[in-house]
Amino acid sequence: MAHTVPDIKHKNWSSQWLFIMAATGSAVGLGNIWKFPYITGENGGGAFVLLYLACILLLGVPVMMTEIMLGRKGGLSPINSMRKLVGIAKASPLWTTIGWSGLLAGVMILSFYSVIAGWALAYIPMMATGTFTGIDAEGSSELFGALIADPWRLILWHSIFMLMTMLVIARGMEKGLERAISILLPGLFLLLLALVGYAYVATDQFGRALSFLFNPDFDALLYTQNADGQTIFNLEGILSALGLAFFSLSLGMGSIMVYGAYLPKESSIGEATISIVIADTLVAILAGLAIFPIVFSYGLDIGAGPGLVFVTLPIAFGNMGGGVIFGTLFFVLLVFAAWTSAFSLLEPVVAWLVESKRFSRPNAVWLSGGIIWLVGLLNVLSFNVLESFHPLSFLGEFKLAQQNIFGILDYMTSNVMLPLGGLAMALFAAWVLPSAIVSKEFNLPEGCVTYRTWSFLIHYVTPIGVGLIFLKSVGLI
Ligand code: PFF
Secondary structure, three states: OOOOOOOOOOOOOOOHHHHHHHHHHHHOOHHHHHHHHHHHHHOOOHHHHHHHHHHHHHHHHHHHHHHHHHHHHHOOOHHHHHHHHHHHHOOOHHHHHHHHHHHHHHHHHHHHHHHHHHHHHHHHHHHHOOOOOOOOHHHHHHHHHHHHHOHHHHHHHHHHHHHHHHHHHHOOHHHHHHHHHHHHHHHHHHHHHHHHHHHHHHOOOHHHHHHHHHOOOHHHHHEEEOOOOOEEEOOHHHHHHHHHHHHHOOOOOOHHHHHHHOOOOOOOHHHHHHHHHHHHHHHHHHHHHHHHHHHHHOOOOOOOHHHHHHHHHHHHHHOOOOHHHHHHHHHHHHHHHHHHHHHHHHHHHHHHHHHHOOOOHHHHHHHHHHHHHHHHHHHHHOOOOOOOOOOOHHHOOOHHHHOOHHHHHHHHHHHHHHHHHHHHHHHHHHHHOOHHHHHHHHOOOOOOHHHHHHHHHHHHHHHHHHHHHHHHHOOOO
């Protein structure tokens, strides 16, 4: 059945600069400040960072250009943009799966993203009132443990974060998104710089953090210890680098596509991409430079996993001069970063409901936000009541078998849906959409170096790179 493409024109961003800010706000989030440090810590540092940077440069940049281009050409939510492009290219309607899988991934990601952002919200008053002053490692673990063991507290903070996000999106482009982002993003950069300065001044471990981040040790990446204490070869770290690159740049699920749909025609996609990617990468590195010196100077566990910034950092903040202020600022920063990313996770669903189901914008926000809030409850329970509930345990050896609901949603989105979504976008733009249309949308002549580099990367490097890493790490080759 052929679906009609709605004849709706969305409002554009007021300027290319606002698009860059909004897309940077989407990219910079928990992925940079919460995930990047703990995953880098778990994978031994420098070698992982190098691989992450390679994924960003060789796969992230061309895929981001592609995703923005597809969005701008389509001008609609990812599902309807893909429908429109399928019509233009006279291609199989199966390609619209890109839009549907993106919609699903957005719901899945925001449902746990909001719970983690809720932890950060909960930490703001705790930090500000000096709960952590003079605390030791045990005390800090206990406080974090008590928070995540209490479903009611988690539900409260998860609900507040979802409401904050929904209120901004419901107010629309200019009054909601643009206004919030132009305050939050500069605030975020200032806070981060202040924190790096603090880590530099207040600890003597800055050099060690630099060498941890930039001295590659490939053994630390490729070998891990199994449950029996034996050292085993393990490619999971490589898939994690790829997944984190896509997650951190918000690629492969339509967030960037829908933001691209609102980009004025004369803006340069290449320039915008470069600015967004540089800002995102810089924030991840700076977050590492704010966090690792503190972790090292207190001899804390660098491989602590998702609790890294919630258990380890408060110990440091609780024992340092100015810790109450800087600790509070850190969690405010985390909330700002998560908030501007959450906008872009909600927008694709909302745009689709407005276009195809004729909802008013506020109603679309309440419905989609309500559903995501409900799914979020399963994530809340994954940290307490349902912590050891492994719904996929029948998968035996496979990594997903030992994961609870949160673990499954996180793994499936970052390591499967986003890379495969990005791969499908690349294949569509490279092999299906006529190159005359593509080069016109990029405002680039087909013979110029930028276009030819993009074209080479997207025809060959992205499919082979993403395909190989993916198949190898899930054990299919
Ligand atoms: N890029 C965000 C982060 O690093 O936290 C998360 C994210 C936002 C992922 C939007 C995917 C997405 F579509």
